[in-house]
Amino acid sequence: MTTYAIGDLQGCHVEFVELLERLEFDPRRDRLWLAGDLVNRGPDSLACLREVMALGEAATTVLGNHDLHLLAVARGGEREKPGDTLAEVLEAPDRERLLDWLQSRPLLLRAAGTPGSGETVMTHAGLPPQWSVARAADLAGELAATLTGEHAGAFLERMYGNRPASWRDDLEGVDRLRVIVNTFTRMRFIDAEGRLDFTAREGLDSAPPGFAPWFQYPRHDDPWLLFGHWAALQGRVPGSRVRAEALDTGCVWGGRLTALNLANGERVSVPSRRDRPRSPFPTTRSSP
Numbered sequence: 001m002t003t004y005a006i007g008d009l010q011g012c013h014v015e016f017v018e019l020l021e022r023l024e025f026d027p028r029r030d031r032l033w034l035a036g037d038l039v040n041r042g043p044d045s046l047a048c049l050r051e052v053m054a055l056g057e058a059a060t061t062v063l064g065n066h067d068l069h070l071l072a073v074a075r076g077g078e079r080e081k082p083g084d085t086l087a088e089v090l091e092a093p094d095r096e097r098l099l100d101w102l103q104s105r106p107l108l109l110r111a112a113g114t115p116g117s118g119e120t121v122m123t124h125a126g127l128p129p130q131w132s133v134a135r136a137a138d139l140a141g142e143l144a145a146t147l148t149g150e151h152a153g154a155f156l157e158r159m160y161g162n163r164p165a166s167w168r169d170d171l172e173g174v175d176r177l178r179v180i181v182n183t184f185t186r187m188r189f190i191d192a193e194g195r196l197d198f199t200a201r202e203g204l205d206s207a208p209p210g211f212a213p214w215f216q217y218p219r220h221d222d223p224w225l226l227f228g229h230w231a232a233l234q235g236r237v238p239g240s241r242v243r244a245e246a247l248d249t250g251c252v253w254g255g256r257l258t259a260l261n262l263a264n265g266e267r268v269s270v271p272s273r274r275d276r277p278r279s280p281f282p283t284t285r286s287s288p
């Protein structure tokens, strides 16, 4: 059995199928960990959802900010935004089944490491240094319980927002859940106190003064951290002080879709198959 971690699909279904073929992925034998953001901005969100769901136990995904955006639009009264490509999901005959499935996905995946190495942990955006893996798993569980509980709709209506910008143990209610959501699904740059920045979304040189990528802060433990979300990193983690793997190589932006073999650390990627005139970015990372 081989387990592969794959970055943000964002509706890139053709590339997803091509990548699985390149991997010779066999759902009877192999496993997939997906970094979330299965949907939006790309052309085939509906096909991506159906494909991953159909893989059953062979595939598991964490929730990303675009997945939560879909849920907020469908079930939280949020409006679609310019550039969203969620309509085909929202109008699909099997929409409720797909949304129920998506809403019950976790925020964090973890697996025991090999002897002598730490755990493997996946979240959509990363893991901040102030949260141990155990703490993060508890907080992810709180959010998952809310999303699958009777107050899920009320939470989705109030999920959006950038405040509070940092975690405190005594946060309660929607403030607490919002920091958990924003940390697991939107984090990029943080400051030394763990405050989240929501203004910068491009490369490392877009860091606001006093902020650095979350992976440039040291941790007390040593998990192998798998994350997506940050396409401008192009699969790299410059200056990282933790063991981290950036998996979003910007397929939806005209880059590539990448899989990481968790047994040997090898990456395989396929190029984006669409012309995306909106994408002004170089795609420097090549397939091994």
Ligand SMILES: Nc1ncnc2c1ncn2[C@@H]1O[C@H](COP(=O)(O)OP(=O)(O)OP(=O)(O)OP(=O)(O)OC[C@H]2O[C@@H](n3cnc4c(N)ncnc43)[C@H](O)[C@@H]2O)[C@@H](O)[C@H]1O
Residues within 6 Å of the ligand: 037, 065, 066, 068, 069, 159, 160, 161, 162, 178, 181, 182, 185, 186, 198, 201, 202, 203, 229, 230, 231, 232, 233, 234, 250, 253, 281, 282
């Ligand atoms: N509690 C909550 N509060 C508020 N919102 C919530 C929420 N929960 C969920 N949401 C949702 O999350 C969104 C806000 O999250 P953000 O994380 O602030 O939004 P984003 O930048 O649009 O994220 P995205 O996931 O698209 O990032 P990507 O790297 O692909 O793309 C980012 C940028 O990278 C650039 N880029 C891509 N490839 C690049 C490259 N190779 N080089 C340089 N830049 C590149 C692109 O131009 C793009 O602008 C909201 O719009 C909402 O939908």
